[in-house]
Amino acid sequence: MTEVLTKRKTLLEARDLHVQFASRGRKARAVDGVNLAVGEGEIVALVGESGCGKTTLARTLLGLERPTSGQVLYGGAGLDYGSRALKAYRREVQLVLQDPTGSLNPRHTVYEAVAEGPRIHGLANEEEIVRDALSRAGLRPPERFFLRYPHELSGGQRQRVVIAGALALAPRLLVADEPVASLDASVRGEILALLLRLREELGLSALVVTHDLGLAWNIADRVAVMYLGRIVESGPVEQVLTAPRHPYTQALLSVLPESPEPVVLTGEPPDPTRVPGGCRFHPRCQVLGVGRAAEVGVDGKCKGEPLAVLPAVPEPQVACHYAAATGS
Template sequence: MSEPVLELDGLEKHFVQRDSIWQTVKHAFTSSSPSRIRAVDDVSLTLDENQVQGIIGESGCGKTTLLKTLIGLYEPTSGDMYFNGRPVSEFEKRDWKEFRRRVQIVFQDPFNSMDPKYTVRATLKEQLDIHDIPYEEGDFHDILKQVKLSPPEKYLDRYPHHLSGGEKQRVSVARALILEPEVILADEPVSMLDVSTQAAILQDLRDLTRDVGVSMLYISHDLSTVSYVCDRVNVMYLGRVVESAETEELLGEPRHPYTQALINAIPIPDPHYDREPMTIAGTPSDSSDLPSGCRFKDRCPDRMDVCDVAPRHVSPADGSTASVACHLYDDHDPAEGEGVTVDE
């Protein structure tokens, strides 16, 4: 097995919540600490070469914060990240520049991620200039053909306001690919596009990862699009990955109650298909005041007493690469507290 291109080990990103004047005075006199928002909490995953992994979850679960931490826009609170086996914590300035060439991001909003004063040619050229990469006019033609903007001459001198939403997002993908990256971080890249354009962009992303040999982390709140493009899916809830499995296994045999609810909520394009409506009781907890133990326990239909203790990740079947953090699949003896850890 080759070395993973990207590896996370217990990665965390917490934010200190801003306090009011009254709360600041209270902390000063009581020696209490400001509230912390655990946006990303103990996330571990391994992204292999030419693999596409999805990260799925509700809005506010920490998906985008995870992505921004990976690209270096946020400094991790704790945990380790490795790029091609090397700890990112050891990077110097020149290492970060090389890292940001090899790890590219495609933003959610194609309408604001392009500079309105730049033509498509200038948008692509800027990337190459920043990294001192020599280029020829033919390079721009080749990359636009790769993202299915043909003929290239039709697009190179256009400004963003001359392009449709789908065309802008294709230019965003071309802007990432022109640097020949090893990893693409895609932050809900089709959520602002119409359904027909979504399907086309998703198919192109899938084809490009196979043809170019690039790995991708695909972040979305829509499990139906994630399942279309990803080899493996990680399900996040309130900053933690609660289940991870190969896409077909996760869709065919979801184990965590939260994953089951997400899959049952996927619309079925058949007006005559009859099924019980799927709802999750309650609302997600406040990220600054998370419950102890399992973070899904207050909404879970299978809640048990042991859920007051944080579950560990276990593999629920022999030979499976799946992992689920749920007491329903753990062999520990709740009375003895074996195999579980307290969520501090």
């Protein structure tokens, strides 16, 4: 897997990305030094708890937020924030939101919803584009759905309409924010299978933002685990999810049904206005809490020595003093 990934040409990249917001008189470091790359034809899962910064990172990669510092690159070139350049960019990098009901205008038919993008970009052969996009999204025969309204569709069908709206612009990359979170379990597998099929048929790349490591296992080539504005572990999905090295990744995996024993994290949920010194995870770290970090002499480092920002490489990597000391 790693050998294959190293040969993929990078399509979208975050390079030392920082995004800050003012919050109650303090600065919230929503994205606090991130390097992340998505290759051509690659699916990368960005995983973490709510509030870890993954949605802000996704919005910044889409050009919806401007970075405080650092850079977004597409095809090797820095993102141009001029209105004309952003319009062209967003045709090639499309967003798929988690809530299809909220994404679709209840007063617009399916045809109008899918045709909106082609109309904005002045594309010819509108009806042919809409028909092809609906068909690729699994709504067949497409004409049967043209005059339907969102309330007349199932949740899975609405999500397929949202995906069809993205496909209508022939993008090269999808940014899918919790694409199956609002769907029944029986429908989730169908939507994930659809995303995989689109990758095979169209060569689409995707960044899938999720809190669900089970979803990452089923769809991604690589996974990046994010905590408090920074990626703390990344690598090929099989290696990260079968042998997680960061205590936070281990805790996330422990809630899956097949896990023998859940890890209960201590402390408060992360606050991006108060990033702890040392390892940002140390106030909640189960390894530090039970004394295992002290046993190998890194407890002081965990509490006081910052970790380097991980680079955007395909090989497995982790930002953890304990993992570095033990080789785990």
